Amino acid sequence: MSEVAYVNGRYVPTRDATVNVEDRGYQFADGVYEVIAVAGSRLVDLEPHLTRLESSLSNLEIEWPCSARVLKIILAQLVKRNRLENGIVYLQITRGVASRNHAFPIAKTRPSLVVTTSRTAGPSxxxxxxxxxxxxxxxxxxxxxxxxxxxxxxxxxxxxxxxxxxxxxxxxxxxxxxxxxxxxxxxxxxxxxxxxxxxxxxxxxxxxxxxxxxxxxxxxxxxxxxxxxxxxxxxxxxxxxxxxxxxxxxxxxxxxxxxxxxxxxxxxxxxxxxxxxxxxxxxxxxx
Ligand SMILES: Cc1ncc(COP(=O)(O)O)c(C=O)c1O
Structure with a gap:
């Protein structure tokens, strides 16, 4: 079974998942992330992870790409589509796509959201x-x-x-x-x-x-x-x-x-x- 990733509104096979070369995450590391453990298909300590995500985003003045409620649906969907029982979910939010300039873009950008899963076994x-x-x-x-x-x-x-x-x-x-x-x-x-x-x-x-x-x-x-x-x-x-x-x-x-x-x-x-x-x-x- 090929893994599925979520990229800006679409569920796509991970091997075909791509981001724009002008994404500020790619060019400036202008973004934040979370790694959430999955145990028995459940997301462990999801709420505190989302609280920390909120803090990271607001510190960098990056907007939520969607509401926390929708994000939870996306995470649950990905766990389901990948039939993930144990592993991790990785989610990354960047300031979005803009022509390269260090300062925040003047025109509002849409934050990018990428979510992937991994069946990592963790330490031995x-x-x-x-x-x-x-x-x-x-x-x-x-x-x-x-x-x-x-x-x-x-x-x-x-x-x-x-x-x-x-x-x-x-x-x-x-x-x-x-x-x-x-x-x-x-x-x-x-x-x-x-x-x-x-x-x-x-x-x-x-x-x-x-x-x-x-x-x-x-x-x-x-x-x-x-x-x-x-x-x-x-x-x-x-x-x-x-x-x-x-x-x-x-x-x-x-x-x-x-x-x-x-x-x-x-x-x-x-x-x-x-x-x-x-x-x-x-x-x-x-x-
Ligand atoms: C620098 C750093 N400190 C601490 C942690 C541990 O954080 P958590 O328990 O939320 O995984 C991490 C996790 O990635 C980290 O990158």
């Missing part, structure tokens, strides 16, 4: 059971990573840096040695007393939906979560570490920059959080 069972390695590098992103912009070149280079170093992810480090986030994940450590630490929200990290859900689940389970900046040194000396994202869930980190974290195996707090998240994931509501 081995990665979850054995944990993964992380490396660090100086943060070289712009000052607003809270906007989920399609401008991801620093993230691409950071992920490639991880691959070249035999790691799963790269954590960005700010000028004060604080860890901000991963190339496509949020960063967490667990320190003495089972205290779970993650960087507070602000302009310098993406407000991960997995991060948000996990905080709720941890608080419901009476686990101690502190939102504060932590440094590379603290991470290297932490008892446990992990990363979160829509596609990596709660992934144990057992090595940072070549140094073993804790026992060098996924820790109990991380395993407990992964179990809580998996339970939440399995319960998501049908559209």
């Amino acid at each position: 069972a081995k990665a979850f059971s054995e944990g993964v390695k992380v490396v660090t590098m100086p943060k070289n992103r712009w000052r607003r990573p809270d906007i989920k912009s399609v401008s991801l070149l620093p993230n691409v280079l950071a992920k490639q840096f991880a691959v070249l170093n035999g790691a799963f992810e790269t954590w960005f480090v700010d000028s004060e040695q604080g860890i901000t986030e991963g190339s496509s994940t949020n960063a967490w450590i667990v320190v003495e007393g089972q205290e779970i630490i993650t960087r507070p929200l602000g302009h310098d990290i993406l407000a991960g939906i997995t991060r948000m859900k996990l905080m709720e689940l941890a608080q419901e389970g009476n686990l101690r979560v502190t939102e504060r900046i932590f440094t590379v040194d603290e991470a290297l000396n932490a008892e446990e570490a992990f990363i979160t994202s829509t596609t990596s869930f709660v992934m144990p980190v057992i090595n940072i920059d070549g140094k073993k974290i804790g026992s060098g195996k996924p820790g109990d707090v991380t395993k407990n959080l992964l179990a809580l998240y998996q339970e939440h994931f399995a319960k998501s509501e049908k559209l």
Whole structure:
């Protein structure tokens, strides 16, 4: 079965799906995106993803290409047409098509909407059971990573840096040695007393939906979560570490920059959080 994509009002075979060469997303990365997990044909945490999309769009003064209600119909249609049970939906909205000029077009453009699906299997069972390695590098992103912009070149280079170093992810480090986030994940450590630490929200990290859900689940389970900046040194000396994202869930980190974290195996707090998240994931509501 050939996959179907949604492009500006039409459902088309993905292999034939095209965008205009003057789309500002293509020329300037002038657009935003969301990645939403699909579990049992249900879109996981759809509402918070749409809330974050609204925030990204309004920060960049890009209009919605359609109402949230219609967008939900499109997403559900695509999941149905592709008979997608487990995987992800990718949606991208750009400022639209205009002749090339950096400033926003004077004549109003129609925002472009593209949606695709993928049956990605996600990380292996081995990665979850054995944990993964992380490396660090100086943060070289712009000052607003809270906007989920399609401008991801620093993230691409950071992920490639991880691959070249035999790691799963790269954590960005700010000028004060604080860890901000991963190339496509949020960063967490667990320190003495089972205290779970993650960087507070602000302009310098993406407000991960997995991060948000996990905080709720941890608080419901009476686990101690502190939102504060932590440094590379603290991470290297932490008892446990992990990363979160829509596609990596709660992934144990057992090595940072070549140094073993804790026992060098996924820790109990991380395993407990992964179990809580998996339970939440399995319960998501049908559209
Ligand atoms: C830079 C960055 N931080 C964090 C995340 C995690 O966000 P979420 O949990 O919503 O997938 C992502 C996801 O793509 C990301 O790109």
